[in-house]
Amino acid sequence: MKHDRLCAIGHNLADSMASGLGFVIGYYPMDVFGEAAFSPMGAIEVDFLNGHILRGEASDSLQAAAAHYAEALPEFCRANGADPADFENLSATFDSTALERRVVLKVTDRRGRSSTTEYAGVPLKRLRVLDSLGRIRTTPRRAGLAS
Numbered sequence: 001m002k003h004d005r006l007c008a009i010g011h012n013l014a015d016s017m018a019s020g021l022g023f024v025i026g027y028y029p030m031d032v033f034g035e036a037a038f039s040p041m042g043a044i045e046v047d048f049l050n051g052h053i054l055r056g057e058a059s060d061s062l063q064a065a066a067a068h069y070a071e072a073l074p075e076f077c078r079a080n081g082a083d084p085a086d087f088e089n090l091s092a093t094f095d096s097t098a099l100e101r102r103v104v105l106k107v108t109d110r111r112g113r114s115s116t117t118e119y120a121g122v123p124l125k126r127l128r129v130l131d132s133l134g135r136i137r138t139t140p141r142r143a144g145l146a147s
Helices: 003-019 032-038 060-079
Strands: 043-047 052-055 087-096 101-109 113-120 128-130 136-138 142-145
Touching: 003 032, 003 060, 003 087, 003 101, 003 113, 032 043, 032 087, 043 060, 052 060
Parallel strands: none
Antiparallel strands: 043 052, 043 087, 087 101, 101 113, 113 142, 128 136
16 A cells, blocks of 8 residues: 555545544544643654554544544445555644644554654644745645654
C-alpha cells in the first residue's frame, strides 16, 4: 500500500474525530479539542490502531470513542483499499488554543516509512506557507524512518 494512501486514511479518521460527530464510528458526539484545551498537557494524543489515549487526560466518553475507532479500523481500511496490517503506527495529537485547532498526524507503514503532517481547523486542512517564489503552497509532510 502506498504511504500517501495510508496518510489519507489517517487524515479521514482524525478529521472524523475532530469534527465532533464521529461518523466513521456511527454518530458519536465528542469534543476532542475542548478536552485537549483543558488537559494538563494542553493536548490529547489518540492511537487509532490500539484505541488508546496516549497522552493527555480524556473523559471516559472520549476514551470509548478511541476504542470504537480501533474497532472500526479494519472495515474502514478495507473500504479504502488497505489493510490495518499496513500500519505500524497511526496516531493523531489534537491541541487547541484560543486562536486555532491543530492536529499532528503521525503515520508509520509496515516498511518503516514514517511521516508527520500538520493540519488546522475543522474540517482538517493542511497548513499553507509561502514558497521561495512567494506562492502559497501546502506545507510538505515531514518524512523519516521509523525509530
